[in-house]
Amino acid sequence: MPGGEFYRRGAEAQKILTLRASYYPTLRASVPLWGKTYSPPRLRTSAVKKTYSPPRLSASAVKKLTMVTTLSGIEELVWERLSLIPDPEIPVISILELGIVRDVHYDGEMLEIVITPTYTGCPAMNLFVAEIKAAMHDQGFDNLKITTVYSPAWTTDLIPADAMERLKKYGIAPPVKGSDDPFAPPPAIPCPHCGSEHTSLVSQFGATACKSLYTCDDCKEPFEYFKHF
Numbered sequence: 315m316p317g318g319e320f321y322r323r324g325a326e327a328q329k330i331l332t333l334r335a336s337y338y339p340t341l342r343a344s345v346p347l348w349g350k351t352y353s354p355p356r357l358r359t360s361a362v363k364k365t366y367s368p369p370r371l372s373a374s375a376v377k378k379l380t381m382v383t384t385l386s387g388i389e390e391l392v393w394e395r396l397s398l399i400p401d402p403e404i405p406v407i408s409i410l411e412l413g414i415v416r417d418v419h420y421d422g423e424m425l426e427i428v429i430t431p432t433y434t435g436c437p438a439m440n441l442f443v444a445e446i447k448a449a450m451h452d453q454g455f456d457n458l459k460i461t462t463v464y465s466p467a468w469t470t471d472l473i474p475a476d477a478m479e480r481l482k483k484y485g486i487a488p489p490v491k492g493s494d495d496p497f498a499p500p501p502a503i504p505c506p507h508c509g510s511e512h513t514s515l516v517s518q519f520g521a522t523a524c525k526s527l528y529t530c531d532d533c534k535e536p537f538e539y540f541k542h543f
C-alpha cells in the first residue's frame with residue numbers, strides 16, 4: 315500500500331528533511347490556508363536559532379508516522395512534508411507559507427496536489443512544482459497529479475506574520491500593502507536592517523522579478539523588497 319511505503323521511506327525523508335533544514339531556520343506553528351488554519355505537528359523544539367541544529371522528529375511524531383493508516387492522516391503528513399520545502403528563491407520561508415498549495419487529496423492510490431501560481435510568469439513556478447514532485451516521490455507517491463487553479467488569485471497577504479518577520483531577519487523587506495486609493499502615494503518600505511522609513515527605490519527589479527531593490531537613506535544599506543501582490 316502506498317501509505318506503507320510512505321513510512322518505510324521515513325529514514326530517507328528524515329535525511330532530506332535535515333538537508334532542507336540547513337537553510338530553513340524555523341518551522342512556523344500554523345499557516346492560514348484559504349480560510350482554514352493548518353497546524354503541522356512540531357518537528358523542532360526551537361524557533362529561530364542563531365546556530366543551526368538539525369531537526370528531529372519528536373517521539374509523538376514518530377509514533378504517528380508508524381501508526382497512521384487513514385487517508386486523511388496520510389494527507390496530513392503530505393501537508394507536513396510540504397511545509398518543509400523552502401521557497402527556492404527565499405529559503406527562509408516554505409512554499410506552504412508562500413501560499414501556493416491549496417489542497418491535498420489522497421484516495422489511496424493517487425495523490426493530487428492543488429497549487430495556485432504566484433504572479434504571472436514567475437520563473438520559480440516550475441521549480442516549485444519540481445520540488446513538490448521530488449519530495450512526494452521521496453515519500454513513495456509515484457502516482458502524483460499536480461493540478462493548477464487560478465482562482466482565487468494568489469496574494470502575498472497569504473504569507474503569515476511570523477514568515478514576514480523571518481524575511482526581515484533575512485534582510486528582505488516584507489510586502490507592504492498600499493492604500494486602495496489609486497492616487498495615494500506609494501507606501502514607505504521600512505529598511506529591514508534599521509527599521510527606518512527613509513528609503514529610496516533603486517531598481518524596480520532585484521535578484522528576482524518579484525523583488526525590487528532599495529537603499530536605506532539612514533543606514534545606507536541596500537536591501538531587497540518583496541513586492542506586494
Ligand SMILES: [Zn+2]
Nearest residue numbers: 505508530533
Ligand atoms: Zn537602514
